[in-house]
């Protein structure tokens with residue numbers, strides 16, 4: 001139960017302080033502080049904030065508030081007290097300062113793709129960067145600068161015009177911001193490492209409201225921390241990445257095997273992805289087809305020399321008895337949309353994830369027993385190759401020895417299924433979690449083990465930097481690193 005301090009009102013769990021209608025028109029806004037206590041924000045103060053912005057300020061009842069409050073995952077249904085839709089870095093500074101001075105609960109939204117819904121909150125202030133999507137390619141210097149609300153699609157479309165690319169995620173409408181700050185795995189990672197490993201600089205608004213240019217040379221401590229430390233250290237308003245040559249046509253597709261071959265497919269995949277050239281990326285999915293037939297899927301993307309494609313893909317073309325093989329030359333930009341969900345998806349999504357460093361017989365046995373259905377699948381996103389070339393303490397991201405990120409992906413349509421769905425997911429996950437070592441901060445919800453052990457040898461430095469740059473823990477809606 002949530003108890004409204006200083007009032008007789010008792011709000012049932014999940015009932016929202018600032019749900020439209022809670023504050024009569026013209027009244028002060030009811031909001032939530034970092035401590036969880038209720039507060040009010042005077043209308044005059046809200047007017048001042050609105051007047052200071054180039055972008056838009058939305059409060060419950062305002063036109064546009066209802067659509068602006070929704071994030072990607074349909075399971076997340078929150079009502080912020082204020083949403084600042086930023087169009088400039090100055091807007092971000094005003095919003096951060098406003099939240100800090102009033103100790104307001106603060107969420108930061110890039111692409112809105114957080115599974116647990118970290119980019120929104122009940123009763124707090126949301127800094128929404130979605131109006132900031134400019135992408136500027138410098139083909140001569142092979143760099144690209146993307147604004148803090150850009151999606152992978154915006155960056156890929158701009159860079160592929162020059163046959164260049166930087167590794168981003170496998171879904172085109174994921175925000176580059178959250179993805180990069182937590183790491184960033186994609187089809188290009190076996191060859192070019194993580195999105196965060198390709199960062200040259202970031203413009204970051206820290207909790208004190210300062211705008212900082214963060215790079216290897218300027219603010220190197222912060223540059224280290226934001227490459228894997230997630231949104232803990234400030235609001236990133238732009239990202240500058242290194243680009244690599246990438247032909248707009250890659251050879252890619254899906255090979256699907258019946259469940260009877262699952263064990264053989266997993267063993268084949270484990271060997272293949274350990275020894276394959278880095279220009280080949282293959283993910284494994286244990287999932288159902290559209291007609292609900294369960295199977296083992298190998299999702300394949302080859303972006304090396306086309307003359308070597310035949311030889312590199314030969315083992316894949318000759319293995320087992322597939323039900324389907326769609327491997328063919330196709331556009332990289334199209335491959336990036338293969339699994340795209342709607343940007344705001346009414347489906348409820350729930351995910352458990354963990355890194356694996358080997359396909360042990362115990363893991364393979366557990367996977368062989370797993371039965372995918374239309375609500376549940378297991379997916380292995382390949383995480384080896386160039387990712388492991390970067391030393392474990394060179395950036396905050398510490399999971400350099402993983403071979404894959406294993407995910408249990410669950411979905412359903414109705415809110416009434418949330419609890420039973422989550423319970424079923426946890427039961428399934430309990431059978432494979434013993435084979436994981438740490439988790440990807442960009443994907444999992446709060447882990448009982450906490451962020452400390454997950455960051456391994458990097459945790460102490462992260463906690464000290466958090467204390468230096470965000471002692472109040474203003475940026476806490478993330479895989480949170482508590483100030484030392």
Ligand SMILES: Cc1cc2nc3c(=O)[nH]c(=O)nc-3n(C[C@H](O)[C@H](O)[C@H](O)COP(=O)(O)OP(=O)(O)OC[C@H]3O[C@@H](n4cnc5c(N)ncnc54)[C@H](O)[C@@H]3O)c2cc1C
Nearest residue numbers: 110111112113114119169170175177178179185231236478
């Ligand atoms: C369908 C789907 C597919 C995915 N595929 C991949 C994949 O292929 N590879 C991969 O690595 N990950 C993948 N992810 C995970 C993804 O990296 C994370 O969900 C990531 O946080 C999304 O970033 P976002 O900006 O869209 O998220 P948001 O929901 O906007 O934010 C997520 C977190 O990042 C913080 N944040 C966002 N923007 C900023 C900013 N500008 N400055 C500071 N902090 C910020 C937020 O406060 C929040 O804590 C996928 C997620 C989904 C839902």
